[in-house]
Amino acid sequence: MFPPPQPLTNLPSLPDLLLTALSVCFLVSSSKPHIGSTRCPFPRRFLKIPAMSLTTTSSKNNLSALPPRRHNFASPQSLSDWLKPRLPSESFASWGVKPGTKNIHNLWLELSQGETSLADSTPPVRTVQVVLVRVTGKHGKLLVESHQELSDGNVRKRGRPLSEKMKPSEDPESAAVRGIREELGSVIGGVEDIVTVDPNSYEMRVEERGSGSYPGLPGCYVLHTLSATVEGLPEGDFCTYEVDEYGGDFDDKKVADQAVSVKKHYWTWVSADSIEP
Numbered sequence: 001m002f003p004p005p006q007p008l009t010n011l012p013s014l015p016d017l018l019l020t021a022l023s024v025c026f027l028v029s030s031s032k033p034h035i036g037s038t039r040c041p042f043p044r045r046f047l048k049i050p051a052m053s054l055t056t057t058s059s060k061n062n063l064s065a066l067p068p069r070r071h072n073f074a075s076p077q078s079l080s081d082w083l084k085p086r087l088p089s090e091s092f093a094s095w096g097v098k099p100g101t102k103n104i105h106n107l108w109l110e111l112s113q114g115e116t117s118l119a120d121s122t123p124p125v126r127t128v129q130v131v132l133v134r135v136t137g138k139h140g141k142l143l144v145e146s147h148q149e150l151s152d153g154n155v156r157k158r159g160r161p162l163s164e165k166m167k168p169s170e171d172p173e174s175a176a177v178r179g180i181r182e183e184l185g186s187v188i189g190g191v192e193d194i195v196t197v198d199p200n201s202y203e204m205r206v207e208e209r210g211s212g213s214y215p216g217l218p219g220c221y222v223l224h225t226l227s228a229t230v231e232g233l234p235e236g237d238f239c240t241y242e243v244d245e246y247g248g249d250f251d252d253k254k255v256a257d258q259a260v261s262v263k264k265h266y267w268t269w270v271s272a273d274s275i276e277p
Contacts, residue, residue: 076108076255086122091216096260100156102213105259109252114168126211127220129166131175134201134227134275137235141269145183146237149264161275172224173197180230183265186241187233194231201227237268 073079083104084092096103110116110128119125135143145158164179166172181191188194207221242262 072111073108076104076258079108079111080104083124086124087216094215096152098215099154100150100212101215102260103258105255107214109255109259110165112252115165123216123218125218125220126214127222129222129224131164131166131172131179132160132223132225133162133164133176133179133197134225135162135180135230135233136227136272137233137269139235139269140272142272142275143230143233144268144270144275146266146268148262148266151261151263166224172202172226173199175224176226176228180228183242184230184233184240187238188230189232191230195228196230197226197228199226201225235269237266239264239266241265 116128148156166175176197203225205223211217211219
């Protein structure tokens, strides 16, 4: 005869198993590397959302975790003093010197006009909202800016659709129309009744990359894309003159005289499939 089976008194109870599993999950999750607070706060994916719903709850929650953001400095010199210890010295020294770059006066104007903000971190992260306008011609091709002629005599390559930094509280459609007026206005005159923006084409994506205009300064680019048609554009390659790139009050205009500005835009038509989404 075999002895009767004994009860399994040494096995953990179900509540003990649950507590153990939760403890393991907590240890695993807490061991993951922490993402630095200087990262771009926006999700890195395509979103097709209405133009007026950009400040979602998740975005607000992400923004609350960011370091304070600097928007205004008393002068370009105070901005320079703040940036110097936060950026690689060689990169910072190349601003406005290396062909195609901008200088400290450009960045100060962007901040003072609300087009850019800087994270109070080392290095700072420049966040800018940009509208990209995919202008379609009668032949089905897209208008692309091939290069720009700058006020310092240098040429900056572009290879992208018309783009414009957005103003504070400006929606993408309004920014698109303003960009068309400022960059194409010298060949089309006014924009009334000749510019049609398709609101259903709206897409938003986020890019994190270094700045070509400001070497050494990390960038978070929130890109809002819209399609549009513009009547009266030349069918071949053409160039336009920038109209009042740096508007604003008298003090801004004095600083603008020392900034690197765009004098001419050069445009070409390309097939739609040659442009990266």
